[in-house]
Amino acid sequence: MNMEFPTLVLGGIAAAFAVFSVIAASLIxxxxYNRAKLEAYECGIEPTPHAVAGGPGNVTGQRFPVKYYLTAMLFIIFDIEIVFLYPWAVHFDALGVxxxxxxxxFIFNVSVAYAYEWRRGGLSWD
Structure with missing residues (x-):
């Protein structure tokens, strides 16, 4: 028996489940449909028109606060840090110098990103 056979079987089962789920959802x-279901998903907030390049007569939309982006960046920084630290901690003795x-x-690079977050106020949850 080939070594890749179990992986191929699992991939086939996953693909069949995905296709079955999409077909079953469309059938049952x-x-x-109403107007609300056909509109774009906006997290429950009424969509506002965004600024269009052109002139002073344009309607400008509300900008996202910087806090939103800092929180997203904080999540990515620490998520990537954990993904790399767990395997390193498990095989620390085998990796050597x-x-x-x-x-x-890597820790130095993460510390630079952490310091940037701290200085920009991304860690104060007021």
Whole structure:
């Protein structure tokens, strides 16, 4: 038996489940459409028109606060940090000096991003 066979079987099962789910949802799902369902999803907030390049007569939309982007960046920074730190911690003794130096450089890079977040006020939750 081939070594890749179990992986191919699992991939086939996943693909079949995805296709079955889409077909079943379209067959048994509700078919009542109204104006609210056909509009773009805006997190429950009425959509506002955004600024269009052109002239002073344009209607400008409300901008997202910087806090939103800082929170998203904070999540990405620490999510990536954890993804790299767990395997390193498990195999720390087997990696030697090179593994330690690579992780020290990584921690330095994450610390720079952390310091930027801190200075921009991304860690104060008021």
């Amino acid at each position: 799902g509700p078919k009542r 090179f593994g330690f130096a690579a992780m020290a450089l």
